[in-house]
Amino acid sequence: MSSLAGIARLSAWNRRSTLVWVVISLALATALLWTLERLRHDVRVSFAQSVSGVDLIVGARSSPVQLMLFSVFHIGSAPQVLSMDSVRAVAQHRSVSWVVPLSLGDSHRGYPVLGTTPAYFQHFAYGDKQPLVVQSGAVFSGTLDGLYEAVIGAEVARQLGYGLGQQITLGHGLHEHDHDHEDHADKPFQVVGILAPTGTPVDRTVHVSLQALEALHLDWAGGAPMPGGHIPADQARKFDLEPVEVTAALVGLKTRAAVFNVQRFVSQYEDEALMGVMPGVALGELWGVLGLGENALLAVSALVALVSLFSLMAVVLAGLNERRRELAVLRAVGAGPRHVLGLLALEGTWVICTGVLLGVLLAQVGMALGAPWLQNSLGIRLQIAAPLPTQWALAVTIVLAGMLASLGPAWRAYRMSLADGLSPRA
Incomplete structure (x- = not known):
């Protein structure tokens, strides 16, 4: 399994000129979701604490x-x-x-x-x-x-x-x-x-x-x-x-x-x-009325992430025809259908994990640099603190969704026959 993972990593690197845009797309989607989740949490906390020490x-x-x-x-x-x-x-x-x-x-x-x-x-x-x-x-x-x-x-x-x-x-x-x-x-x-x-x-x-x-x-x-x-x-x-x-x-x-x-x-x-x-109780009721916008922002971000995952699947599917001979050679030297399935799934996982990690890093650095500006210009306080559990949950969800999306191309490659790969149609 470790050798297959190495092959998948090298294969993805060999096609980096194509996959880099998918990684960037995933990174931006992850950064957007990560930042919005922190912003949503901090705005809610800030709203709830608009007045403090008043009974x-x-x-x-x-x-x-x-x-x-x-x-x-x-x-x-x-x-x-x-x-x-x-x-x-x-x-x-x-x-x-x-x-x-x-x-x-x-x-x-x-x-x-x-x-x-x-x-x-x-x-x-x-x-x-x-x-x-x-x-x-x-x-x-x-x-x-x-x-x-x-x-x-x-x-x-x-x-x-x-x-x-x-x-x-x-x-x-x-x-x-x-x-x-x-x-x-x-x-x-x-x-x-x-x-x-x-x-x-x-x-x-x-x-x-x-x-x-x-x-x-x-x-x-x-x-x-x-x-x-x-x-x-x-x-x-x-x-x-x-x-x-x-x-x-x-x-x-x-x-x-x-x-x-x-x-x-x-x-x-x-x-x-x-x-x-009591301010805390009334602010909770008020947020129930005004907080609908946060769900809309989160839905838009989720759609951006979904589009990025589909772009990954589209890129891998589009490249399958060019890789049919490569996959057929792997089959010819003893790789079974499950190895081909694992190879394509692992490639997608590498791309997904790289994009998500890059997005998390981008979001953390962006929030650290932009927090003073948000405070002074928009009055929004961003806490530079450890990531929230919900942020980690979003990152894991994107990774799992990406792995699931990569199974589509992998399943298609799994069903390619050896003869079809060695004798591609003109």
Whole structure:
């Protein structure tokens, strides 16, 4: 068997000018599948860890998925708001450690604006409880002196070319496709901090204080500016800027064991219809809706691999007519039909294994080199770690499928007769 394997290897090498393209095709298909499986896993993990260290998200009663969409991903708008009195009532619960209110509704050149407190940068985490890091500058002070200060995410800074000290103005509402809205141009903000990339919606967000949002809307009513009611930026500091209502609130507990107790307290709160959502559970439901695309990508990659396997079978079948005399000579010197069958099957196995190994190497090197770019440009974190069990399973599946595909040409060669090989048809 070892001699037959050596003959198969040498035979494949002798026809390397033809088989090299099959190997390249298999390598690319394997690399694509290998990379997509890692990407699929890491995107799912990153999605599930978009918010970490938060035990509950409290908002007006709606659907858990909707609450997650606007409070964590800043997509859409809240159907209702909750009062700050309710937020304070939740904060006073004996099991609650901290509460961070959130207010959404404005935007800057298509990027959402989040109103919050300086505690947000202390308590909000992502991934495996990784804290937010200020790459340059500092967080806004949350005082009247620093009323018009803004902290921007990494993607906002990169895409718009902003740096510290940049003057920006906000637009009223979420103008996703219109970047020229400057409804609050009379109250410009100064960028005082830029956050490090996180691969989460934080990268696409402009953060300001809750008091700043109140100052912006002092002279607004019903979603429109009041005629003749303009209040200059400096004069806004003289008003009471404590918010009356917010969009949602992040809640951290003293112990995770109290999560159901606090959740029940929120849902049974008498003064207002509220709901408390555990982020992990809601993110799982949301991924069930949004994760259909990963299966489509995997199906496309599988089709690419299948086409590569068929190309291998086609190349071997096309070369059989040219090798009929070679195979007949092997039969004439004593090789039995099973040897011919084994030879062709082993050749296919060599080609398959070479292509798969080359694809795995190509994918690992490509991911190692491309991970920083994906993190900075697309906000996708690829873990440079040991291959996943599912990745190995995919590689083994390709090898087994390739071996199965090579049996077709091998079976045809097996059925070639000695006489037909020595006297080929003209």
